[in-house]
Amino acid sequence: MSTQSYVQGASSKALLGETIGAAFDRAAAKYATRDALIAPAQNISWTYAVLQREIDECAAGLIGLGLQPGERIGIWSPNNAQWTVLQFASAKAGLILVNINPAYRAHELGYALNKVGVAALVLAKSFKTSDYIALLGEVAVPSLRHKIVIADTAPPGMIRFCDIPRHANAAARQRLIALEAILQFDDPINIQFTSGTTGTPKGATLSHHNILNNGYFIGEANGITEADRICIPVPLYHCFGMVIGNLCAITHGAAMIYPAEGFDPLATLQAVQDQRCTQLYGVPTMFIAELDHPRFTEFDLTSLRGGVMAGSLCPIEIMKRVVEQMHMPNITICYGMTETSPVSLQSAIDDPIERRVTTVGRIHPHLEVKLIDAEGRIVPRNVKGEICTRGYSVMLGYWGEEAKTRETIDQAGWMHTGDLGVIDDEGYCTIVGRIKDLIIRGGENIYPREIEDFLFTHPKIASVAVLGVPDEKFGEAVCAWIKLADGQSATEDDIRDFCKSRIAHYKIPRYIKFVDDFPMTVTGKIQKFIMRDIMMAELSAAPAPQQI
Secondary structure: OOOEOEEEOOOOOOOOOOOHHHHHHHHHHHOOOOEEEEEHHHOEEEEHHHHHHHHHHHHHHHHHOOOOOOOEEEEEOOOOHHHHHHHHHHHHOOOEEEEEOOOOOHHHHHHHHHHHOEEEEEEEOEEOOEEHHHHHOOOOOOOOOEEEEEOOOOOOOOEEHHHHHHHOOHHHHHHHHHHHHHOOOOOEEEEEEEOOOOOOOEEEEEEHHHHHHHHHHHHHHOOOOOOOEEEOOOOOOOHHHHHHHHHHHHOOOOEEEOOOOOOOHHHHHHHHHHOOOOEEEEOHHHHHHHHOOOOHHHOOOOOOOEEEEOOOOOOHHHHHHHHHHOOOOEEEEEEEOHHHOOEEEEOOOOOOHHHHHHOOOEEOOOEEEEEEOOOOOEOEOOOOEEEEEEEOOOOOEEOOOHHHHHHHEOOOOOEEEEEEEEEOOOOOEEEEEEOOOOEEEOOEEEOHHHHHHHHOOOOOEEEEEEEEEEEOOOEEEEEEEEEEOOOOOOOHHHHHHHHHOOOOHHHOOOEEEEOOOOOEOOOOOEOHHHHHHHHHHHHHOOOOOOOO
């Protein structure tokens, strides 16, 4: 055994050397009559054969609309069957699917669409309090040629999603067949926006090979087979939904089950019972919401066997309740990031429960992980270092950001995660901190600089610093220290109201502190660690405000 913090995932199982479209067609041929996609809220229950027909008609229709391989097609929608149809149809048509967070407001939407030059956008009509059509009307996107709405009726200038197949003429169908031999598994196929060192979201560009294989090996670690029925309440726009969920399912012939458009603990419990789900996914806060639901004991969850928990570490008492009360002895923990497709480390279904709450498991097949010090040298086992990942899962790069890509992926192909970890003598990794100034709230990555830049647009704010503080429910909460301009006054509610219609809800500061000055170094850098200590002391002595 190596004494260095370096691990590599030897495996007797080969990587999948095919495109997502080819992998899906292989599954559809083998599991044609088995359940593939079930969305109870939409009254949809499709077999693999039916789903394949929906995907192929959509793919041919996209080609018929004039979309060319390599062009970008955005999806701005909560979870539904259309999301998944587009995921696989875009892959078959050679289009690059751009995932847009359903919580985005107009400013964030415009930035994302223009950053990657989206040629077509599929959008829901609305979700929760967001009127997507109105928000889209607030932004200018010169590259956008097609607006496709998931609705019964389409406003002027848009077409309905269900009408896409009407554009599938004979030439488009022939082109779809021809693309099977042309598309390569190293082609870019997906862009997901993730916070980074610049403070503005960057488009992590992923290939067929990246995400298809990651989904496959996650399923292998969880022992997934065609008999499994995976409950997916996590968002599809995120790797958790579309990779750990959808791609894990189709590479094993399992069923994908979406309880609701967005996370709803009651709908999730109902879906597990009604659909006899065997696997359940979620971040710790989701499992807590399910366990603590007043009707929890009404549901029969005995069909469950396992699942995936990710986003943040789970308290041991919660994990024990998940295992015992939800009948999930085989639940595993995953660690990774969007840029690595996402999973690099995962616990095993037979790991002791203590391992599953204190570590993120061991290295995935065909991947390498090393921990390095500030000089880039590998540290010994049981010594803290930055986690670096290398292998098939590392993204192609950040879209249109060559310099930032080179900063993140070094010449030897190592992805520098910015996370600090410790690898023990048995190869288990524990996350101990972050180099990057990220806030992780309920599994959402939030970059303080992005919120700071936005708050600076408030006419009354002279200076602002945003940081994360510990939160029992979400892991971390957003806190903003604000210095108002001379002669100005504002309340916490004023600041939150300014945010509510403009940035995603999870980015809105839960804690706001008005200050005259910030703790700074002699060179003028704000010392957020001092601010964090002050906030923790204050919060421990005061009742928490209402959750945002």
